[in-house]
Amino acid sequence: MMHAVVSVDGFIADENDDVGPLFDWYFNGDMPIVEEPAQERHAPFRVSKRSHEYVRSMWGSIGATVQGRHLFDLTNGWEAEPPAGDHLVVVSHRPKPDGWHPEADVPFFEDVAAAVEEAKARAGDRMVAVCAGDVGGQALALGLVDEVAMDVVPVVFGAGKRYFGSVHSQHLLEDPNVVIQGDRVLHLRYGTRR
Numbered sequence: 001m002m003h004a005v006v007s008v009d010g011f012i013a014d015e016n017d018d019v020g021p022l023f024d025w026y027f028n029g030d031m032p033i034v035e036e037p038a039q040e041r042h043a044p045f046r047v048s049k050r051s052h053e054y055v056r057s058m059w060g061s062i063g064a065t066v067q068g069r070h071l072f073d074l075t076n077g078w079e080a081e082p083p084a085g086d087h088l089v090v091v092s093h094r095p096k097p098d099g100w101h102p103e104a105d106v107p108f109f110e111d112v113a114a115a116v117e118e119a120k121a122r123a124g125d126r127m128v129a130v131c132a133g134d135v136g137g138q139a140l141a142l143g144l145v146d147e148v149a150m151d152v153v154p155v156v157f158g159a160g161k162r163y164f165g166s167v168h169s170q171h172l173l174e175d176p177n178v179v180i181q182g183d184r185v186l187h188l189r190y191g192t193r194r
């Protein structure tokens with residue numbers, strides 16, 4: 001599954017990597033997405049009741065997350081503990097930073113397909129989440145994405161980091177199989193066509 005929070009016009013951040021109001025809905029409710037002690041490691045995500053069941057179920061189904069080096073650098077690899085799932089796999093043409101969490105089993109791959117394969121092995125019978133953006137777009141173009149999940153926020157950025165990265169060809173998706181209106185967010189999921 002390829003996933004991210006996205007503006008109505010298809011951006012996951014502005015040109016300076018600022019997410020602006022895209023994540024506001026993660027904090028506008030009173031229902032926690034994750035339980036203690038995981039909530040201590042990450043921001044205190046509290047969503048509205050309408051988003052809670054969907055997001056909690058989706059996050060609970062994730063076994064491994066694949067992220068690109070740019071997001072890794074922005075988040076410091078979530079300190080080797082992704083918000084959803086037990087495993088993190090990074091796509092990068094540069095090696096893991098010296099001294100970065102030496103205890104963490106976070107492999108780096110230059111090849112998107114190899115990273116997804118490793119994430120599948122680590123996820124077992126759970127889902128692999130590929131972060132949207134350039135890596136997600138590459139995975140989609142390679143036919144490695146079965147589903148596209150978007151949390152669409154009612155804001156227009158006009159420019160920035162594109163949800164599908166630098167994909168330059170057409171990819172047909174199925175009709176949405178999930179459409180849930182949350183508070184300041186619309187949760188959508190589309191199967192991909194092969």
